[in-house]
Each structure stands twice: as structure tokens, then as C-alpha cells.
Amino acid sequence: MLGAMGCQGRCGGAAAVPAAPGALSEAERRALPGTIVFLSERAGQKDVWRVTPAGEETQVTSAPEDEYPGPPSPDGRTLLVIASGEADGRVFQQLRLQPLAGGPQSQVALHPPRPRARNASWAPDGTWLAAESDAQGFSDVVRVRPQANAVDAQLTNVKAGCFEPAVSPDGTEVACVCSGEGDPEVYVFRADGTGEPRRITTFYLEDRTPQWSPDGKWLAFVSNRERKERVYLVRPDGSDLRALSGGGFAGDEREAAFSPDGRRVAYVARLEDGKSRIWVADVAGGAPVALTDGQHRDDMPAWSPDGKALVFVSERDGDTDLYLMRPDGTGQTRLTTAKGADWLPRWFTPR
């Protein structure tokens, strides 16, 4: 509704100001913390690169197979990388650790290549990861130690599959999606593998992609229960379920990202013609606010560690590149410029 009514003066960024807003100053960019890892296709294949908010770029991986940036380890020293390739007609995926201090040769593979290994999530103490694996069944959520040739420990054993694990901020639980009853539902499993899983959602349409808020008090997930894709919030005990955008639905929603303080969620709403727009909503409720103007394809928002900026992907200048903006949508600034797509940003503080 907000989108259809032109934001009612609530839009940030370009929508509120017809002319392009001023870019972030060099000083403001230098004051932003951390580093942003992203997927770049500038070399014609998919490699992981990193860039500082001020624009200094470094290549992180360079193997001939495609490499996607996964989540960084909690200590900020290591990046999880998902490699994906095809050899001798066999498709494979492989979780690898990429020490940020080391070169590409320092990579450690966690397991032999297999058809599917993905959606990894770190435990907060960095001693294990949860991931999707088909090594022992169609799709299980497994625990794996961050070391070479680690042995998977199955957390789930559901014939129709469990997917998209997310480790709770305190490391005691793993939220994921299981399809046991004919449609995907959100469950929470104990991280030590004991006890019965706790069912969070019950509805005959699809509930997917659970993510914990930083304080562990909410799970965000995407559901089509209203026959449109929408981001919902629910307590980790299954209570208080509601749509994040309240009455402000403006197109199929996806790519939700909690702010570091857990008070807000940035997300993307799909528009006509493949365009998309970034919004932000308060977890406490209230109308969502548009951060980008909806004239382009703007995707994949990710917060800076201090919550004072967002990085996102846009095609506004003809190529697919990373951009920065303030959390109110102002200061939209191009960050990467290399020819070839740059996408999948993850912003964190390295050690």
C-alpha cells in the first residue's frame, strides 16, 4: 500500500528527494568499520573479493571453480567459502575455509566434493557449523567441525528433507525448515542433537528461510501463506507470529536482514519488470520505510557492523555493483566499479 501511494512522504533516499542525493563523503566512508566480502565475476568466473567501505579492493579466492562467499567465522579470521564446479561431468559443491590472513593456497576443504553442501551457519564460538548436506540422505541439516575432512553429525533425519539451518545466537539451537508434512515448516532443533524438535509454524503453505535476530528473541522467515511471498516474525517458541511489514505490503518480499542491534529489518520487495526496492521496518511495528526509489533493481541489503550503513546490490549504472547508503536511504554511493557483476555482499569486522 505504501508503495502504491508513493510512500506518503515516508520514503528515504532518492524517493524523498527528486535529485540524486549526495554521495557519502570520503571521510564518512573511512569512518565505517570492517570489510565487505562479495562475489565478483570481473575475472569471468566467480571469485570472492573484499572491499573496504572506502573502496580498497582485494581478491580473496581465485580457484578455477566458482567460489561463493559464505558467512565469516565469529572471530573474523576465516571466511566460509562454498565452491561449486563440474568435473568429468560430475557437479560438486564443497565447503571450504579461507583464512583471511592467508592466500588462496591456505584454503581448507571440510569434506570431499559432493552434489550438495550449502547454507552454512556458524556456531557463535566458532567450534562448529550447521549446513545442508545430502551425504547421507536427500537433504539433512548436519553439524560439521571447521577442519579438513570433518565428519558430519546429522541433526535431522527427515526423509523429505530439512533445509536452511541457522544457529541461534547463544549456540544452543538450530532453526531450519523441514518438509515432513508435505510443505515446508519452520522447526527448532537442539544443537546437541538431543530431545524432540520444536515446531514453530503450522500452516499448509510454505514457510521458509528462518533467521535469528541478534538477540535471539525473534525468528524472521518468508512465507506464502497469504498467497504472496512475505517476511514474518515469530518468537522462537512459536508465539506472536506477524507480518514484518504490517499493512505496508508492496510486492513479494525477500532477503530480510536484521540490523546489528536487532531493532530493524531491511528487506527487498519485488516490483514489476524485475525491478526491486529496499525497505526497512522496525521490529517493534509501524509502517515500513523505503530506502531506495524503486526505479532500478536494488537487492541484497547487508548492514555494517555498527549499523550506521548498509551495503546493497544495484544495477542502476548498467552493471551489477555494490552500493553504500545510510540506514535512512540517503547517501547512496557506488562502491565497486569493475566490469562484471559484483554481488552477495557480507559485511563484518575482520581480525
Add this chain to the structure above:
Amino acid sequence: MSIFRNPLAAAAAALVLSACGPQAQQNPEAPPAETPSQPSPDTAGSALPRELDPLFAQAAQEFNVPAELLKAVSYAETRWQMIRGEAEFPGQKPAFGLMALRGEDLEQGAALAGVTVEAASTDALSNLRAGAARLSQLATDVNVERGDLAAWAPVVARLSGITNPEAQAEHVHRGVYAVINQGAVALNQDGSVFASLEPVKVEAKFERPQVRAMAAGPDYAAAVWRPSPNYNARPSGSTGDPSMIIIHTCEGSYSSCWSWLTNSASGVSAHYVVNESGSEVSQLVREASRGWHIGATYDCSLNASKECWLNGVSANHFTIGIEHGGYASQTSFPTGQIDASAKLSCDIARDNAIVKDSYHIVAHGRLQPATRTDPGPNWPWSTYISKINSYCGTTTPSGEIIVDSNSANNDASKARFELTGTWTDGYSAGYYGSGYYYAATEAVSAPATFWFYLPTAQTRTVDAWWVAGTNRSTTAPFIAYNAAGSEVGRVSMNQQINGGKWVQLGTYSFSAGWNKVQLSRWTTPGSVVMADAVRVR
């Protein structure tokens, strides 16, 4: 119509990113499905003009090719979309542009038109000129009477790249010349004409497709059975039990697709191919057999028993593949094609007990992200999945209706929820859908009403769901009414027990129209009644 986009590995996003949904997808409607596209800077000029007819006319005149023919070939191949082809089958060159030119045709056409291969691949006019030039050259080779539209048929067959004579005949008569005879119009979003082809009555001078009665597919009666030699047995055990459906695009036309997939030299197949309009489906491989549609076909017995740990995890073992005439770079898919494919997927899922969700009906690109992106970012995933569920009677038994206490969750065409008097929102865990309502018991007529629509008079069993608790009524009154408002049954339920699951209320005879089940609060005071959800089965 809009400019074409180069889909990135849409699937790739889903593969890595915990924040992405199940399909790459997503999303277009598919959500996850969505990763940014990357318009190549070099193709900026390929932004399709708002009107194609002058471009067709210019290219046709320059190379002395009938404009109708040029338009019809383009329509049959790409629906007048500027496609950027990708490899789908080993040995088949990717196709480009409005004319879907590939390989030698692309190179020769570009040379004859005096443009680079890059321009002929990515610029609309250059692509049309290259296509016209190539058609003209082929016409000269076989001495076509250029003024005779019908006489161009062998040239059309040649340009298609199809070698199977039956598929050539299908492509010529039911593809290109059918378009010429029927005409076609495509509009811009504002309603202005994007491209048009006036119908011309003409019979292609080309052998007609065989008139033999086509056999129905062994697993799907609505399919034409065109058996492919390219299959083998699924492995025994659970790894050979079909548990997923893989959605592909052919990166070419329907006829060329089934022709290639039934050619023993190709070494590839799919279980089904759905044509562009949805008017025809071919079955090539039995569902019980293992098709060769996804590039992971390892069998260690063929390789000195090396690396047998990979056995049983080939995606072909446990999947059923559906190809679709068209391209991963398409901006949209015809509604008829999506409908036909959804009906097919419903049938496959039902027969093989495949879960009908986004984790089991997936993009080729999701399972083979290193080298494939099909069916691309614009495959309408959420529409597709919901159509499958709708053709299969939502998720579970056909005709089941669920009325949730959150109206947003209900399909308004057959379920709605209404409150009379004051009820309070409840959000304790264990509810169905999103939350519930509760009210204190007292002697008032202020019920919660679960409405449901039946097209005919039916006897149905009704269940209710509530969150149990110690302050709940042990005699919560549920009363069923038919569409005329007459009571057809009532029952008292103990809401202190059996929470968080469906509890049967009874079986009643309802009438055609909007029937209802009411939860009354008129019972022993001092407790609450819980209105959460009702299921009619």
C-alpha cells in the same frame, strides 16, 4: 517486452546464502530466485526498441526475404524476445537474439550482414539482419522462388538446426507456418504495438508431419509419447526413488528440444518437454526410468569401481526432468505453458509421492549451479508452485478447506473468518496459521464464525484446532450450519486438552454455498473459548 537480461546463477544465491529461499530464484515471483542481472555494457544498444516491425521490414528488404517469414521464424523461436542463449545440452550451440541464431548460422549470418558476432548476438537489428542474410543465403543454395512464401519452408527447416524429419515437419507446419497463418501481435505494457504479423493463408511446401495417431505417454495421458533411447534404470533403494522434479528450459524451441533429446547421438534426455504455448507435452522417458537431464551421471561400475562414494547421489537417480521450450534469459513465460507444466508436475508429484514444495520442485540451475541457470530468474516460482497445489487440490486431500482465524491466511474464494462481539487476539505458541482469538464464556450470542464455500451439497467431516490451557472451557460449543442458515449439528469440546492438533468435531451434511461452523461462548461461565482454525474435509 523489455530488454533482455542476463540471468546470473540465480540458483547460486540459494546455494550459498542462508538468507535466500529455496529456488534461485527465486523469485521472480520466486524469491530466492532473484539475484541481480548483469546487463552487459556492450549490449546497452540492444535495448529493444518499442517497435520491432520497422526492424523486421528493414532486414527483410535488405536481404530479399519475406518479412512475414522473418517475423514468424522469430516468433516461433523466441516469442520475439531478445534471448541470450546458454548451453543446455552438450553438443548444442547456444542461441542468441530475436532469431535464436546459433553456431554456424550466427557466424555466417553476421559475416553476410557485415556485423560482428557479438553485435549479431546482442543487438536487435544486427541479429535480425544476420538472420535475414543467412536465410537469404540458404534460399539461394536451394533456388527458392523468393516471392513464394510457401517455397521457403525447406529453408526454415534448415535454419532450425533440427535434423529429425518428423521434428522438422512439426517445426515448419505447427511452428513457423502456423504463426504465418494465424498471425500474432505483441504489445508493449502501455498497449502500443511492439510487433505484429498479419495472418497470411499459405500452405508450406514441405512434407507434413505424420498423421498417424500419436500414442499417449505411458505416465501422462495428455502427453505425446516420443520415446527416447537415452535413459537407463534407476538404482534400487531410496536413492532411486523419485523425490524431486527438475525444471529446465530447452534454450531452444520445443520441436528442436524433443528432437535432440530423442536422438541417440545426443546422449541426453528429459522425461517431459512442454511446448511454448502449453498446447502440447511430449513424454520421452518413463518416470520409473532414469533420464539423463542433469549433468551428474556418475556410476562407478563404469569406471573401474573408483570413487564409489559418489554412487547413489547423482541427481538423475532421484529426479524427474521437465524441459520447456524457451530460454533461461526470457523475461516472461507464456501463461499457457506454466499452466500445462503445473498440471504435469501435479500429476508427477501425485504418482511419485513427491512433496509439492519449493524444495522438491526445483530449478535445474539450483542443482547444477556451476554451469546452468535455467529456467532463469523469471520463471514464476510462487505462481507455479501454487498452481501445482491448486491442480492437485491444494496440498492434501482434494477439496479440503481450511479456515484460519487470521483472514489474511485464507483463500477468500472459499474461506473466511468473522467475529461477533469482543474477542481478544492471542499469540501463544501452538496455534494454526498466525495467532487465534479467545473470549470469556458468558450467556451472549457473540460467536466466532468459520465460513466455507461448497459448490455442491456435500457431507463433510469438520475438525478444529486450538491452543490448550487450564483456563479453557471444557464444553466449548461448536455449531455447524448449512448455507440456508439451518443448524446441521453441534458438539461440545474440551479445550483444556488436545491442543496444537486437529480434533474431529463431527461429520455433517452441508449445502451448496457458504456454510459455516460457529464457536459459541454461551456455556458455563468462568473460562474462555479458543477460536483458532477449522478444517473441512
